[in-house]
Amino acid sequence: MSTARSSxxxxxxxxxxxxxxxxxxxxxxxxxxxxxxxxxxxxxxDPLALPNPESFSLVGFETVTSQGxxxxxxxxxxxxxxxxxxCVLLFGAMAAFALSEYRFKFNxxxxxxxxxxxxxxxxxxxxxxxxxxxxxxxxxxxTALILVYTAQGLPLAxxxxxxxxxxxxxxxxxxxxxxxxxxxKIFFTLVLPLVRPAMATVAVFTMIPIWNDLWFPLILAxxxxxxxxxxxxxxxxxxxxxNWNAVLAALTLAIIPVLVLYLIFSRQLIRGITSGxxx
Amino acid sequence: xxxxxxxxxxxxxxxTDVLHGIDLTVEDGEFVIFVGPSGCGKSxxxxxxxxxxxxxxxTVKIAGQPVNTTPPAKRGIAMVFQSYALYPHLxxxxxxxxxxxxxxxxxxxxxxxxxxxxxxxxxxxxxxRRPAELxxxxxxxxxxxxxxxxxxxxxxxxxxxxxxxxxxxxxxRLEIARLHRELSATMVYVTHDQVEAMTLxxxxxxxxxxxxxxxxxxxxxxxxxANMFVAGFIGSPQMNFLDAAALGETSAKTIGVRPEHVxxxxxxxxxxxxxxxxxxxxxxxxxxxRNEKVGLLTARLFGExxxxxxxxxxxSFDRTKQHRFDAEGKAIV
Numbered sequence: 001m002s003t004a005r006s007s008x009x010x011x012x013x014x015x016x017x018x019x020x021x022x023x024x025x026x027x028x029x030x031x032x033x034x035x036x037x038x039x040x041x042x043x044x045x046d047p048l049a050l051p052n053p054e055s056f057s058l059v060g061f062e063t064v065t066s067q068g069x070x071x072x073x074x075x076x077x078x079x080x081x082x083x084x085x086x087c088v089l090l091f092g093a094m095a096a097f098a099l100s101e102y103r104f105k106f107n108x109x110x111x112x113x114x115x116x117x118x119x120x121x122x123x124x125x126x127x128x129x130x131x132x133x134x135x136x137x138x139x140x141x142x143t144a145l146i147l148v149y150t151a152q153g154l155p156l157a158x159x160x161x162x163x164x165x166x167x168x169x170x171x172x173x174x175x176x177x178x179x180x181x182x183x184x185k186i187f188f189t190l191v192l193p194l195v196r197p198a199m200a201t202v203a204v205f206t207m208i209p210i211w212n213d214l215w216f217p218l219i220l221a222x223x224x225x226x227x228x229x230x231x232x233x234x235x236x237x238x239x240x241x242x243n244w245n246a247v248l249a250a251l252t253l254a255i256i257p258v259l260v261l262y263l264i265f266s267r268q269l270i271r272g273i274t275s276g277x278x279x
Numbered sequence: 280x281x282x283x284x285x286x287x288x289x290x291x292x293x294x295t296d297v298l299h300g301i302d303l304t305v306e307d308g309e310f311v312i313f314v315g316p317s318g319c320g321k322s323x324x325x326x327x328x329x330x331x332x333x334x335x336x337x338t339v340k341i342a343g344q345p346v347n348t349t350p351p352a353k354r355g356i357a358m359v360f361q362s363y364a365l366y367p368h369l370x371x372x373x374x375x376x377x378x379x380x381x382x383x384x385x386x387x388x389x390x391x392x393x394x395x396x397x398x399x400x401x402x403x404x405x406x407x408r409r410p411a412e413l414x415x416x417x418x419x420x421x422x423x424x425x426x427x428x429x430x431x432x433x434x435x436x437x438x439x440x441x442x443x444x445x446x447x448x449x450x451x452r453l454e455i456a457r458l459h460r461e462l463s464a465t466m467v468y469v470t471h472d473q474v475e476a477m478t479l480x481x482x483x484x485x486x487x488x489x490x491x492x493x494x495x496x497x498x499x500x501x502x503x504x505a506n507m508f509v510a511g512f513i514g515s516p517q518m519n520f521l522d523a524a525a526l527g528e529t530s531a532k533t534i535g536v537r538p539e540h541v542x543x544x545x546x547x548x549x550x551x552x553x554x555x556x557x558x559x560x561x562x563x564x565x566x567x568x569r570n571e572k573v574g575l576l577t578a579r580l581f582g583e584x585x586x587x588x589x590x591x592x593x594x595s596f597d598r599t600k601q602h603r604f605d606a607e608g609k610a611i612v
Contacts, residue, residue: 171364171437174331179425180352180381193368 029255036060036248043244060245061253063236069224070250073232078257079142080228081210084149088206089199091150092157093165097187099158100165101173111162117155122148123215133220140223148216153206164198165191200268203261211258229254280343282307282433282465283328288337290323290489297323298489300337305467305482310459312468314476314512315486322437324486325469329435330354342432352381354433357426361438363418365410365425371397372406375425396427399461400454416447423458436468440475452478473513477501485509507608510535516565516577518602525572531603531611538565538579540597543586548593552576554586568594 035043042055064070099111138144168191176186217231233250236243283305290298298320305311313321326332330351339346346354365374379389397403400420410418426434440448456479459466470476476483477497485492493505504510510518516538523531552568566578586592603611
């Protein structure tokens with residue numbers, strides 16, 4: 001009886017903490033979404049109020065759709081995010097497979113070298129990266145961003161995936177070798193499906209910073225044709241006047257695609273985070 | 280022709296020597312079992328035969344052909360693993376036919392061979408299921424079926440029964456023995472369980488610390504162990520090793536007596552002992568005894584017997600069945 005009650009209080013306490021944290025984390029998002037649907041005056045009068053028939057206004061969305069090239073910006077963001085995500089997952093998984101599967105000289109050193117990027121922020125190299133991009137003529141292209149984001153995402157991807165790949169049964173891979181599967185086929189058909197939860201985890205952790213990044217689009221691809229959504233939203237923030245309706249509407253729209261991608265991965269993600277912790 | 284020939288196989292990992300020069304021939308149709316304690320190199324040797332691991336030196340010949348540089352799939356072998364290693368994304372049928380598909384065999388031939396193998400192992404009702412929907416015993420049967428389908432020159436088994444419970448282990452053991460008779464195939468089998476080795480093998484290879492201690496038929500090893508390691512490893516309960524001097528023998532350093540060759544009497548015998556512990560198993564009884572001079576010894580009596588712990592008994596040895604070992608642990612013939 002006493003254990004049942006104590007576990008109940010513990011459940012309530014842990015849920016209270018989690019709910020509080022959820023509210024805290026969602027509050028800024030809530031403010032953005034709510035105010036995106038209000039007229040300018042109402043945003044400043046009472047920022048926390050829900051839109052009502054009087055304050056409701058879609059002027060922000062109208063500005064966004066009519067003024068900026070937002071469809072293009074969205075497209076740019078999606079291209080860059082998805083292409084980078086694809087490269088990070090593919091190359092990350094391949095490198096992780098090599099590190100966990102094959103014995104070769106300098107294997108541990110190589111693993112350490114590839115994981116080093118987790119500790120060193122890639123932005124420290126911005127100047128050098130910009131010089132390289134200028135030299136290769138990649139400034140204002142999607143390729144520039146995709147390359148940088150792939151480099152940025154790889155260390156964590158390799159680190160997480162190689163740990164997971166070590167848990168895949170050796171017997172299974174060997175059975176594949178005896179049955180005549182190539183190393184590529186073993187990798188793609190036997191190993192990858194078994195580390196899918198880890199892949200989803202890596203996908204989410206990689207995707208969100210890329211989608212939200214303002215730094216590299218601003219420096220490497222500020223041209224109209226390659227602008228990303230976060231950069232595009234900046235046109236409404238002026239030195240003297242800021243079109244808050246438009247900024248908030250743009251940000252609200254920017255949440256949608258990343259939310260969709262997250263929902264796709266989230267089922268797998270939960271399995272990935274809890275596997276090992278929960279048998 | 281020899282199905283398998285190993286010449287001077289050595290293997291080193293970094294600075295540790297795992298195998299120190301293994302020579303072995305396996306004849307066509309033979310059932311050979313590598314047995315030894317964990318870490319003795321038996322699995323490594325099997326993996327070298329399979330081609331999953333490269334030998335540091337030495338040659339491997341399968342059916343007369345050197346295969347040192349041949350990839351596993353082209354060696355004409357099939358392997359059954361301890362953890363079954365079924366492909367989780369394929370059905371039983373898919374699992375069994377994958378290797379032949381990779382070789383590019385005709386569809387009708389694949390169907391035929393899968394049909395024969397599944398009938399042989401009673402897998403027909405399971406063909407469309409996935410490994411996740413099978414029990415442990417069924418999975419291991421599928422894994423064996425997957426090997427049978429390939430019609431290999433050499434079957435390799437890597438502790439195939441270790442993950443099964445006791446009852447299933449006996450059944451699967453019988454199944455493997457039947458398979459060996461029906462296919463008259465050459466099989467190489469690795470286990471740490473001497474019961475499996477004794478019951479299945481034509482020829483047992485006892486390994487210890489990367490070396491072959493003795494090769495022989497099960498009864499050879501039981502009756503004529505070449506050294507104390509083999510004598511102790513084969514037979515359960517373990518052979519008693521007694522100090523020869525304590526028994527008044529001068530021709531040897533150690534005397535080995537199997538527990539089943541020790542007779543116990545409450546009234547008279549060669550040595551007087553105290554009963555330390557008794558295990559009654561129904562069909563036989565194990566007695567653990569202590570003598571002041573020779574220390575602990577085990578006796579195995581057939582049928583039901585009872586001696587109270589701490590009571591005094593007398594033991595005598597069957598002189599014709601005792602083994603003598605010299606100071607280096609080698610048998611004196």
